[in-house]
Amino acid sequence: MREAYIVTSVRTPGCRRSKGAFANTRPEDLLVTALNGLMERSKGVPKDAVEDIMVGCAFPEAEQGLNIGRIAAQMAKFPDATCGATVNRFCASGLEAIALQAMRIKAGWCDVAIGAGLESMSIVPMGGNMPRPHPEWAMENPDVYISMGMTAENVAKRYNITREMQDEFGFNSQMKAAAAQEKGLYTEIVPTPAVSYVYKDGKYEKVIKMQDFDDGVRKDTTLEGLKKLKPAFASTGSVTAGNSSQTTDGAAATLLMSEEAVKKYGLKPIAKVVGYTVAGCRADEMGVGPAYAIPKLLKMFGLKPTDIGLYEINEAFASQAIYSAQQIGLADKKYWAADSDSRIINVNGGAIALGHPLGCTGAKLCAQLMTMMQKKGAKYGVESMCIGGGMGAAALFELCE
C-alpha cells in the first residue's frame, strides 16, 4: 500500500461558546480561514492540486449544514474541480475526515486532499436545532441519546474516579495550556477574523478583529477554586464546569499527499498516517472509548503504550480521560502532570482548557499533535477521543525523518 503524508496542519483558535471571540462569526468563515491558512502555509501547492476537501462536523445543519465541505471549498476560492464532502462521527468527525483522505491516498485513488473539521457551538447548539429521537425505540433505549455529562458521571461512579482526581486533572490541563500559551507553542494557529456587532448612531456596525489565541484558558485556576464549583449535570455528582471540556467554536484543516505529490511539489512532510481505528463501547459510558480504541490501534501495529512519544487524548471530561489513561497503562500522574518532564499525554493541555469544538476536535488535535511531534522529535504520536453513542477512535502518526 502507498503512504499518506501530512504536509501541513493548522487550526483557528478555539473560542468559548457564546462568551468568546467567535460567538458571532459564521462557521463557514472559520473554515475558510483554516483552509486558506493551510494553503498559504503549503508553499508551492496550488489550490487546483487539491482533489477533495472532507469536513468533519458533529451537527451539520443550519449555518454549517447542507454540504459544508463543498460550500467552504467554493467560498475559499478553490476551483470547481475541487470537491467537498461532510462527514459525521460526532467528536471524531475531524479525525475521520483526515483518516478517510489518508485511506484514499493509500489506496491510490487520490494524490492531494484535505481533511478538516468544523463546529460553531455558538451558532448550532449541541444536539442540533431540532433533535428528534425515535419515539418508541428511545423509550426502551434512552442511552444512545443520553447527555454527555451524565456519561461522565457514570464513568466517575463506576470506575471510582473521584472529584479530587478530576479537579486535579482539570487544574493540570489549565496549567499546561497557560504555560504553552505564554511560551507561544501553539504555532499551528492561524490568526482568524472574529466578527462582532457594535451599536452606533442608531444602527449595528460589523467590526472585525483578528483572534490569534484560545480564549478559554484560565491561567488563574486554583484547586481551591475548582473544588467550590457546583456539579453541572447531577446534583450529587462530581462533574463540573472546571473538569469538563469547554463548549467551543473553531475549525482546523490538514493537507495530505501521496509520496508522488510530495516529490512533485518539493515538500518535506511532517508525518505519515500509519493507521486509524474505531472501537465500540456502552453508550451510557461513552467516555471509555479511548480505553478500547488505543489498545486496539497499538496491537494492530505491534506497539506498546510507552513506544508512543506523544498522545492527544481528548479531554471530553476529566473522568473519562483519567480512566482511559489508566486503562492503557499510563495511570501514573507523571504521564500528564504539568510539572512533570516525563509527560506525554496532552502535553500542552486539552479540551478542559482549550475547548472541544465537537466536529472540529479531531482535526484540531491533529494540528496540535503535528506541532509537538516536530518540536519534540517524537517518532510516534497517537490521537484519540471518545464519541457520543458509545465509541472511541484512535489514529497513529509517524514523524518523517
Ligand SMILES: CC(C)(COP(=O)(O)OP(=O)(O)OC[C@H]1O[C@@H](n2cnc3c(N)ncnc32)[C@H](O)[C@@H]1OP(=O)(O)O)[C@@H](O)C(=O)NCCC(=O)NCCS
Ligand atoms: C460543563 C458545562 C455545562 C459548563 O458550561 P458553562 O456554565 O457555560 O461553563 P463555563 O466555562 O462558562 O463556566 C461557568 C463558570 O464556572 C466557573 N469556572 C469554569 N472553569 C473554571 C476554572 N477553571 N476555575 C474556576 N472557575 C471556573 C466560572 O465561574 C465560570 O463562569 P465565568 O465564565 O463567568 O467565569 C459545559 O462546559 C459543558 O456542557 N461541557 C461539556 C460539553 C460536552 O458534553 N461535550 C461533548 C463531550 S462528548
